[in-house]
Amino acid sequence: MSINTTDSVDVFLQGEKEPSGSWIFIVIGFVFSLSFLVLYSILYPGQDLPVISDLVPVFSGVFDSGIWFFILGTMIGIFAILGRLLLEATSE
Amino acid sequence: MDTVLTTMFYFWISLFIVFFLVQRGLWIFSDVAKGTVSFMLEKALGPGSDLVEGRPGSGARSWILQGTLWLILGSMFTFTSMWLSHDPNALHSLASWGFVANADELASAGFYATLYGSVSMLVIGSGFHIIPKLAGTELASETNANLVSFVWTISVLILVIGSQNNIILGVEIIPLGTVVNSVALLAVILNQLLTVSNRTRKMALPGWLILIALLSNPLLSIISIISGAADDSVGQWLSYHLFGGAFFFAGVAGVALYASSIASGNPLWSKTLVGVTLFGTVLTINPFGDIHGQMVMEAFGPLAENNVVAFSNQDMLAASFLMALVSIPVFAFASNMLVTMRGSDAFVDSPDYPGNAELNLGSWLIVPIALGSLFVQTDTVSGTSELVGIADSLSVMAGWLVLVPLSLGAALSLYPELTGRHLFSNNRARWGYLMMTGGAIFGLSITMIADFMDMALVEMMVEDPSALSEELRKVGSVMFYGVVIGSILHSLNMVTGIFRGELITADSVKSSSISVESYSLVTSTTVRKILASGANLDTEVIPTGEDDEKGSATKL
Secondary structure, rough: OOOOOOOOOOOOOOOOOOOHHHHHHHHHHHHHHHHHHHHHHOOOOOOOOOOOOHHHHHOOOOOOOOOHHHHHHHHHHHHHHHHHHHHHHOOO | OOOHHHHHHHHHHHHHHHHHHHHOOOOOHHHHHHHHHHHHHHHHHHHHHHOOOOOOOHHHHHHHHHHHHHHHHHHHHHHHHHHHHOOOOOHHHHHHHHOOHHHHHHHHHHHHHHHHHHHHHHHHHHHHHHHHHHHHOOOOOOOHHHHHHHHHHHHHHHHHHHHHOOEOOOOEEEHHHHHHHHHHHHHHHHHHHHHHHOOOOOOOOOHHHHHHHHHHHHHHHHHHHHHOOHOOOOHHHHHHHHEEEEEEHHHHHHHHHHHHHHHOOOOOHHHHHHHHHHHHHOOOOOOOOOOOOOHHHHHHEEEOOOOOOOOOOHHHHHHHHHHOOOHHHHHHHHHHHHHHHHHHHHHOOOOOOOOOOHHHHHHHHHHHHHHHHOOOOOHHHHOOOHHHHHHHHHHHHHHHHHHHHHHHHHHHHHHHHOOOOOOOHHHHHHHHHHHHOOOHHHHHHHHHHHHHHHHHHHOOOOOOOOOOHHHHHHHHHHHHHHHHHHHHHHHHHHHHHHHHEOOOOOHHHOOOOOOOOOOOOOOOOOOHHHHOOOOOOOEEEEEOOOOOOOOOOOOO
């Protein structure tokens, strides 16, 4: 006895439009990774983070004012405009 | 005679002569001049003209988009200078790259980027669309307009670099930027004059406001040098304010008045008030801006000396009197804008459409800011100098709450006609407006409160700086960051709109309602829509019938 089921399409399918909620999962990913970094310092107090602890001192004295967060925001905005220009120019 | 009246007299006379020549032409030399200018604008550029497109509207589009991008840099420099005023060492790490950030120099860069980069480009770009429309002709050279926009941007970049380090390899950078800027402006003026010379109908007054704004800039430069005003402290102050009134205010008023009709769909309320605005901008001294002529001194470089501003009695009287008169064109402009936008119950276009809010904001705020500036400038001219402490904040307010909203609002209103598409998102434009307005109003008001506190402490001769004042400056600068975000949102919206904005349909095309003599009736419509397009009781409605004859192939 056989069960009639719908056969699979057997081709790769991908939507053209990006679902509006997809970015939420990226944000969740960032939040989790940040919380794991915090957890690391709780579980291993006094132990430096691998790789990151070597990189951070390179930037000490550079980003030591809150203004850099604002400048970073502006740079993201400018790159978003440039990215949009490049994307639209090459999309055809 | 004193400096103020002498310089003003030369300015009025030269402007009258130029206006007369524009109206009457150059007698038998008109055709030769037209041919020469036409050759200079296109053929003389050689292969340079092939670098850009010359499609209708491309010149205006290029200027407006670059002007919007300059908004981001202008707001960013201003924000950074506000931050450094309470935290001078915030960017000390950049010293390792050879850049020592300084609040005053960054504020100067912010002025150049905002006024010359953004406001000027938006006004000139809108002018490239408005003047041909009002003159009933095409722009003389779209290619030249497009190409020159990049020269202008380079000149502003040079000015911004010069504001940080004025002498590089022994060359004074700001005068160099001024020269490049003047060359670009000369090309713009020739292009517009050639367009006006081909006019097929009487040009409405907003077009003259834009043209006078463009012409006054080189005239003032020449007069400042010839009359010696450039080398005199009072003359520098006067030249700065005449530039502010005749170039910036007249230009912004011209594009804003045209856009108020376009944005609302209502006819421009009063021609007399536009005339009053036109004459007022030229005959009076505009009080917006700095209390010194530092920018003029930097622009003229070796031709100008650094002098301490000291007014003689005659200069003081003349300057105070001519500044007080500025309330006439300001009130005339604001009332004309607001009544035009309010209309007479014939507002067919959405009041929420991008550009309307900015135009409304600028029209409301120009009155209190002009009055505030009048008090501060009169205080300086009279030598009392009690309000000097708030001069910088008020000057930034005039830029970000009057000139930028009006020029940006006009550009946003003209955007659909220029690009053939609507903005990408009306919602994003609304957020851009809210962020810019909120950031500028709250950020600058809080900074001004800190200024008042510092002034009170100086008056009481308290030497220690107030901690509360420092905190307020911090809050003010953070709030001003909203302007940066708003600028980014507007720019992104306009750039994306060019590619993905909804295509405009015949129904949504707006037309200028400044002078409508006939209205072509293609399909059935309401009287409200006809009136809203600028028609009045004397407008001739012409029904355009359809042909039922059988068609055939077109003979070539």
